[in-house]
Amino acid sequence: MKKIYAFESRCLGCRLCEVYCRTARFKSKDVVKAHKRKNITSAIIVEEVLGPNNISYFALQCRHCKNPKCIKACISGAMYKNDKGIVRNDSEKCVGCLSCILVCPFGVIKKNDDGKSVSKCDLCADFGEPFCVENCPNEAIKFLNEGEARALK
Amino acid sequence: MKKYLIIGNGAAGVNAAVAIRANDKTSSIKIISDEEFNFYGRPLISYYLSGQVKPENIYYRNEEFYKSKNIKVLLDTKAKKIDTVKKEVLTSLGERISYDKLLIATGSSPFIPLIKNLDFNRQKNVFTFLTYKDSIRLKEKITGNSKVVIAGAGLVGLKASEGLFGQVASITVVDLADRVMASVLDKSEADIIQEHIEQKFINFKLQMSICEVQGKSSVSEVTLSNGETFDCDILVVAVGVRPNVVLAKEAGINTLRGIVVDEYMQTSIKDVYAAGDCVESLDLFSSENNRVFALWPNASNQGEIAGFNMTGAKIKAPKIFAMNSISFFGLQLISAGVISDSRSSGVFVDSTKNKLHKLNIFNDNLIGFVLINDNQRAGIYTSLINDKTNLSALAYDITSKDIGFNVYSAEERTKKIFDCNGGY
Ligand SMILES: Cc1cc2nc3c(=O)[nH]c(=O)nc-3n(C[C@H](O)[C@H](O)[C@H](O)COP(=O)(O)OP(=O)(O)OC[C@H]3O[C@@H](n4cnc5c(N)ncnc54)[C@H](O)[C@@H]3O)c2cc1C
Numbered sequence: 001m002k003k004i005y006a007f008e009s010r011c012l013g014c015r016l017c018e019v020y021c022r023t024a025r026f027k028s029k030d031v032v033k034a035h036k037r038k039n040i041t042s043a044i045i046v047e048e049v050l051g052p053n054n055i056s057y058f059a060l061q062c063r064h065c066k067n068p069k070c071i072k073a074c075i076s077g078a079m080y081k082n083d084k085g086i087v088r089n090d091s092e093k094c095v096g097c098l099s100c101i102l103v104c105p106f107g108v109i110k111k112n113d114d115g116k117s118v119s120k121c122d123l124c125a126d127f128g129e130p131f132c133v134e135n136c137p138n139e140a141i142k143f144l145n146e147g148e149a150r151a152l153k
Numbered sequence: 154m155k156k157y158l159i160i161g162n163g164a165a166g167v168n169a170a171v172a173i174r175a176n177d178k179t180s181s182i183k184i185i186s187d188e189e190f191n192f193y194g195r196p197l198i199s200y201y202l203s204g205q206v207k208p209e210n211i212y213y214r215n216e217e218f219y220k221s222k223n224i225k226v227l228l229d230t231k232a233k234k235i236d237t238v239k240k241e242v243l244t245s246l247g248e249r250i251s252y253d254k255l256l257i258a259t260g261s262s263p264f265i266p267l268i269k270n271l272d273f274n275r276q277k278n279v280f281t282f283l284t285y286k287d288s289i290r291l292k293e294k295i296t297g298n299s300k301v302v303i304a305g306a307g308l309v310g311l312k313a314s315e316g317l318f319g320q321v322a323s324i325t326v327v328d329l330a331d332r333v334m335a336s337v338l339d340k341s342e343a344d345i346i347q348e349h350i351e352q353k354f355i356n357f358k359l360q361m362s363i364c365e366v367q368g369k370s371s372v373s374e375v376t377l378s379n380g381e382t383f384d385c386d387i388l389v390v391a392v393g394v395r396p397n398v399v400l401a402k403e404a405g406i407n408t409l410r411g412i413v414v415d416e417y418m419q420t421s422i423k424d425v426y427a428a429g430d431c432v433e434s435l436d437l438f439s440s441e442n443n444r445v446f447a448l449w450p451n452a453s454n455q456g457e458i459a460g461f462n463m464t465g466a467k468i469k470a471p472k473i474f475a476m477n478s479i480s481f482f483g484l485q486l487i488s489a490g491v492i493s494d495s496r497s498s499g500v501f502v503d504s505t506k507n508k509l510h511k512l513n514i515f516n517d518n519l520i521g522f523v524l525i526n527d528n529q530r531a532g533i534y535t536s537l538i539n540d541k542t543n544l545s546a547l548a549y550d551i552t553s554k555d556i557g558f559n560v561y562s563a564e565e566r567t568k569k570i571f572d573c574n575g576g577y
Contacts, residue, residue, distance in 0.1 A: 005570070008563065045557075045558075047557045058559075063570060064573075065574060065575030065576075066573065066575055066576075067574060067575040067576050068575045069532075069575050069576070072168070072450050072453040072454050073453070075195075075196040075197065076196075076206075076210075077194055077212070077213035077214055092210065093210050095197065095205065095206060096480070097478055097479060097480065098480070098487060098528055098531075099449070099478045100532075101478065101529075101530075102450075102476055102477075102487050102489065102531050103532050103535055105532055105533065105535070105569070106532070106558055106569070107530030107531070107533040107556070108558075115480075115483060115485075146571065153567060
């Protein structure tokens, strides 16, 4: 299964991936409008790593675990794995209890501002390649099979 | 071809059935349930009560799910007796169902305290709050004039109050403890939750119990331990649950407070397994004492492990610890592990109004945390507890700033990203 892998040495920390993640979640897919909408939560997170005399960055999002803790913890049946192995959240069923946030070891599920559901990476499954990957200016995140990713690390 | 039989159609039972099917494509899998509804999110019954969850959304998985996995569910059927020698289960319909491997996943029942003159069989306005049926009956009974009394300020009692809010005339919550959610929270955290709920005009009577009720065919008045009496149109009893062990006990299976299982979720009798709210689990923080936990994630995990092991796998169940994520009127509480100050060598509290962030650290390990309205990335803390990670080996002091995945070294991060098994 293809997932998004981050390459820390290439990450500029520009957070464009976060902007495009929100765009992907926005109906019109208009980046400017999506950027202004504060109620759309990005499902990719850019983190800082403070070194002795430098700062580096990496992007992180759902790893679509083999046996996801978030699905086991879900009290409503909103969280599920589809036949391609992608862990998805059905916002119609989600009640925003945040049990998934309680157990996600990567801390990559986020509460939506409306408080009624959560945002998580679904690899842009409904429309082709992940937006964040396509729009990363420095190829710091790539959409790869595990073998390809290991070879590049 | 084997015959798998599961008693109980809850989180534990259904996750077991799914795990069995994943490992065994052909055998027969049957689930017996004494409820009339298909598997639903038990914690959603308060959301049904409030109207936030519509009846069609209370079901955890759709019909297609069971069909595609060829899992047969017998609703409205109670398991009356287990014969572990003949390997069969007698049902309330008089049927004998034989099994090769049996799972007992019977969950828990509401505990009913001794209250003078209380009679669930006669009084039509007293309720427990554990099943979808309870919630449906309660919703039918309430009116805008109802004066509701809830016994129990734990998670279930408070969720019931939230579900009723706005639909009744008044809500009074009574509890013996000096605080809400006493089994989960310390006073300082509990007070934040209580004050928030009080803003919704829900009254609390703490350090008190209901000792008597008045009324024959329905309760009209309750008397508290301090002598105070007040009107009551609806009484909800939610003071806690007890594991359903009788069926197992009568079959000669070892039980204490819960059903005793080994680390593979097998009971004292071969080929009989048990999982979920009905068992005693190994506690991560106590080597001597097993504990009964009534938690959804634990029930799902144990059910899955039992299911795998019933098909011949040998997977050990992990030791567990308490964890909760719950909201009351928009106030979000996330907590895990040991919370009580008494065990800790360092508690770091950072509380501004309605926001609290407490980490409980003991011997270089995170052993518990409480977050109120501060939920981002809580799962990383939960992992630190679960993995018993040495805090001194992390990239920074976790009390010094908001936690991120950057708390791990680059090497550790890469390892976790490639492993990502999830698991227990
Ligand atoms: C209002 C409410 C809110 C909750 N909120 C949360 C929450 O936010 N987070 C959390 O972690 N947990 C929560 N819980 C607890 C959680 O629902 C339970 O831990 C979980 O449902 C346990 O699953 P289980 O499969 O072990 O048992 P159950 O869900 O109780 O399922 C057992 C089933 O077996 C049936 N049964 C019993 N005996 C027999 C028999 N002899 N024959 C046939 N069938 C039988 C029972 O009727 C029941 O349907 C909540 C509970 C309630 C009531």
